[in-house]
Amino acid sequence: MKASAFSYARASSVANALELLAAYGDRAKVLSGGQSLLPAMNLRLISPELIVDIGELNELRGVVVEGDIIRIGALTRHVDLQRSLQVAAHAPLLTEAIAQVAHPAIRNRGTIGGSLAHADPASELPACMVALNATIIASGPNGERRILGAEFFKGIYETELSPQEILIAVELPVPPKNSVHFFDEFARRQGDYAIAGLAAQAIVEGAMLADLRMAFFALGNRPVLAKAAKSLVGVAITPAVLSEASAALVEELDPQQDQQASASMRRHLAKVLMARGVAALLDRPDLNRGGSA
Amino acid sequence: MTGPVAIALDINGERVDAHVLPRLNLADFLREHLKLTGTHVGCEHGFCGACTVRVNGDIVRSCLILAVQLHGASVQTIEGLSDSGEIADLQAVFRDRNALQCGYCTPGMLMAAQDLLKQQPEPDRERIREHLSGNYCRCTGYQSIIDAVETTARMRAGHRP
Numbered sequence: 001m002k003a004s005a006f007s008y009a010r011a012s013s014v015a016n017a018l019e020l021l022a023a024y025g026d027r028a029k030v031l032s033g034g035q036s037l038l039p040a041m042n043l044r045l046i047s048p049e050l051i052v053d054i055g056e057l058n059e060l061r062g063v064v065v066e067g068d069i070i071r072i073g074a075l076t077r078h079v080d081l082q083r084s085l086q087v088a089a090h091a092p093l094l095t096e097a098i099a100q101v102a103h104p105a106i107r108n109r110g111t112i113g114g115s116l117a118h119a120d121p122a123s124e125l126p127a128c129m130v131a132l133n134a135t136i137i138a139s140g141p142n143g144e145r146r147i148l149g150a151e152f153f154k155g156i157y158e159t160e161l162s163p164q165e166i167l168i169a170v171e172l173p174v175p176p177k178n179s180v181h182f183f184d185e186f187a188r189r190q191g192d193y194a195i196a197g198l199a200a201q202a203i204v205e206g207a208m209l210a211d212l213r214m215a216f217f218a219l220g221n222r223p224v225l226a227k228a229a230k231s232l233v234g235v236a237i238t239p240a241v242l243s244e245a246s247a248a249l250v251e252e253l254d255p256q257q258d259q260q261a262s263a264s265m266r267r268h269l270a271k272v273l274m275a276r277g278v279a280a281l282l283d284r285p286d287l288n289r290g291g292s293a
Numbered sequence: 294m295t296g297p298v299a300i301a302l303d304i305n306g307e308r309v310d311a312h313v314l315p316r317l318n319l320a321d322f323l324r325e326h327l328k329l330t331g332t333h334v335g336c337e338h339g340f341c342g343a344c345t346v347r348v349n350g351d352i353v354r355s356c357l358i359l360a361v362q363l364h365g366a367s368v369q370t371i372e373g374l375s376d377s378g379e380i381a382d383l384q385a386v387f388r389d390r391n392a393l394q395c396g397y398c399t400p401g402m403l404m405a406a407q408d409l410l411k412q413q414p415e416p417d418r419e420r421i422r423e424h425l426s427g428n429y430c431r432c433t434g435y436q437s438i439i440d441a442v443e444t445t446a447r448m449r450a451g452h453r454p
Binding site for chain 1: 295298314315316318321337338339342345348351352353354356357358359361362364405408409422423424426427428
């Protein structure tokens with residue numbers, strides 16, 4: 001189908017875009033790469049009155065490392081993140097995850113800000129923001145606001161952003177040297193939305209995990225930072241410890257049922273991902289025995 | 294703001310000036326306004342890849358870009374790639390290998406395949422599959438398409454097919 005008619009404004013600055021949003025409120029939508037917004041409009045799931053195109057605001061583009069913070073502009077495309085040496089050096093989880101985000105032609109247009117603001121619970125980048133303990137920066141009528149990744153996502157296509165705000169950047173803490181990461185997902189076809197996925201960031205000390213952030217996606221109405229992961233920190237991990245943690249994990253998940261998978265299949269896949277993740281993070285293949293999908 | 298918007302862009306090396314409604318996507322602009330009907334429209338929400346074209350050198354879904362977003366851009370369609378001879382060898386191998394039947398997906402497949410071959414001269418089959426993963430073909434079962442891309446890569450690298 002085709003999108004219904006709308007008015008179009010090419011924003012000349014963030015301030016200009018905010019003025020338009022202030023006037024139109026939730027009757028307006030912000031267009032960056034358009035790879036989530038335009039499908040939704042073509043399917044007539046949404047019919048905004050005004051499109052505010054921020055695509056030419058080059059000040060919102062690019063990756064900068066300052067001290068122990070990586071700042072990624074909202075308009076940075078997936079392909080730019082994928083090729084960024086700074087992202088590969090300081091946030092390799094993101095580099096790995098991006099390869100699973102849709103297909104090359106989509107990654108050439110889609111932006112990190114667009115993906116996060118769209119907040120599809122089955123998409124990869126929101127979960128990475130939660131795992132990496134990102135801060136999301138929004139600009140609005142009252143100035144800038146900083147929101148923790150774990151608090152930003154509220155539900156299916158729902159975030160902390162108000163209709164008058166624009167997501168302008170994300171900031172990631174540079175992980176310490178002994179950090180390791182894990183990313184995996186199940187999907188019907190390379191690049192499709194996940195049936196179940198896991199983005200994890202950890203600190204390893206000796207044979208133990210000193211910190212572990214496991215963000216599961218497509219397993220609830222938003223990325224889930226697993227509380228069950230806490231029981232794997234600072235202890236010697238045995239198959240029994242891991243199995244207790246994965247039993248606790250499925251208790252805190254509330255996955256959807258759809259044409260791709262039942263809720264119980266998704267819970268099962270979450271357990272498989274947890275076992276694969278812990279085994280990979282600690283380089284302990286023995287912990288992944290029996291972890292078949 | 295609801296009315297037509299003036300845009301100027303480069304399409305296959307020619308400057309095009311037009312007035313377009315904001316809701317018009319690039320695929321329809323190419324097909325309906327410019328009669329460049331080699332770009333095919335399949336799903337209109339980014340799944341099938343039949344509408345793949347190049348914008349500023351990168352392959353994109355033309356159903357997921359508005360024509361108004363392309364003021365000042367450079368667009369290359371399958372007609373441009375075909376007429377310039379850039380993909381003549383790839384097209385010939387597609388024919389030889391039976392890498393098309395109905396032909397609906399073929400312009401998008403050629404666009405995506407050429408994009409890969411420009412980035413990586415000798416990709417293995419897994420890499421070819423990955424790069425074409427966003428393009429649906431309902432006829433061939435994909436094997437012959439992968440064969441054709443692999444063969445073209447080998448020929449361009451100076452090997453025998």
